[in-house]
Amino acid sequence: MKQIDNNILSFFTNRFGFHFDEDKKNHLKYLLNNRKKKIGLINDKEYLKFICSHGGKDECQYLINAFTVGETYFFRNKYQWKALKSKIFPEIIKRKLNNNDLSLRIWSAGCSTGEESYSLAIIITEIISYYQSWKIEILATDLNESSLDYAKKGVYTENAFRDTPDNIKNKYFSKRRGKYKIQSSFKKMITFEQLNLISNTGYPKHYASFDIIFCRNVLIYFSNEIAKKTLRYMYNALNNDGYIFLGHTEGLIAKDFNLKPLSFENSIIYQKQDVKFPQFQPETFKKNFIEQEKIIKQRIPAKPQKNNHKSETPSKSDLNNTYDSALQLFNLGKIDDAQKMLNKHNENQSLYSLLLVGLIYIQKRDIHAAQVILKETQLIYDLTPETHMFGARIHEAENKISEAITGCHNAIFLDQSFFYPHFRLGEIYRKLGEQGKMKRSFNNALKNLHIDNSERFKLFCAGYSTEFLEDYIKSIFVLPQ
């Protein structure tokens, strides 16, 4: 019997990489005896032959399931989730928005009955208000088929919520006969697949380009050597700057890879170091910058001659007055006068006066000049909701509608109370005939109409009053009660 047990152990170790400690060996003996009795194969050799044969596939799967019963629950290790929500996701999202890349790929490896994967989907919807306009893929894999079947159903008992705040449970699950069912929209975000992490040939091609990989409390099943090999595949499947979440006791293996341990409250999360990124080229950067400056200087006429009655450097209030007056002229449709006024003080420009110059170029259909202003604004002020909105206006003027929509969403992502992008989206969807999205956007616009910051409201709303805009929106559709 001992020999047979060992053969069976070797079979599972070789084929699936399982590592059996003494406790597990005892459990295995007990389990094997029961199984042999149940299927009537008392002879040990025959039983081993049976599970290795084609006809014994189901029995083999039964044993796999039994060996890998996965303890898990929603938001397990709450500190990792806290770091994910407050630090890691915001970092990834900011980086993606800067690259105009609205996609997110996450892999929950060893997902067991799905609690980890659904926790990910929930956090995403909590943190990205317009997650529907992102391409979000959560791939959830496990070796254990019955765990995956359970996960696909998305129905859980109270026990799965031991670390879940009540408000999350009540918001995203419906209770029926003492069980909790996840809302179906979350199921659509996740693809459950069976995958044996122990592989001699690597994983299928689509296991690549992940922004985040969760592989928690899985590597503990494997011998050190196999755990390292598994992590090597995962490392290769991770994007540069991507993150990997391991279980508490699994971090030691990470030191063999180019993974930087990042320390958060009560947790360590690993980030892949950017190894392939080309070296920073100061010369190229300088050249681009100088060329850009040249274009801006050509576009903006020279300052008028010094006048004896005014000091050379404009004061702050001079600049404010110039901006206010130029905005007034712009809103009255006197675009050339507004431009002249701004050209008087083309130094020390504030964000809003630069954007006003850019909006004037859009009105004049000089899209190239508007783009130059956009670049300059980004260089000086980084990405603000207003710069995203300005970029969206440029795209709209170029008739690049999907980019314009993305720009509006980016602006809203950075500041949900920004009225104008909601309004603009309403207008775009109206033209596209997309009633549902139009109504949603106009509804959001109305919600923020009276709370938005008045300066940017004045800049983007071309002199229209809040009363006018309210009547205008309401005239387009009847609001739901």
Ligand SMILES: C[S@@+](CC[C@H](N)C(=O)[O-])C[C@H]1O[C@@H](n2cnc3c(N)ncnc32)[C@H](O)[C@@H]1O
């Ligand atoms: C303890 S659960 C972890 C669940 C979840 N990741 C967590 O931390 O809450 C471990 C999971 O690893 C899976 N597993 C074990 N060996 C595996 C293998 N070779 N390939 C894929 N999954 C495996 C088991 O089936 C089990 O569902």
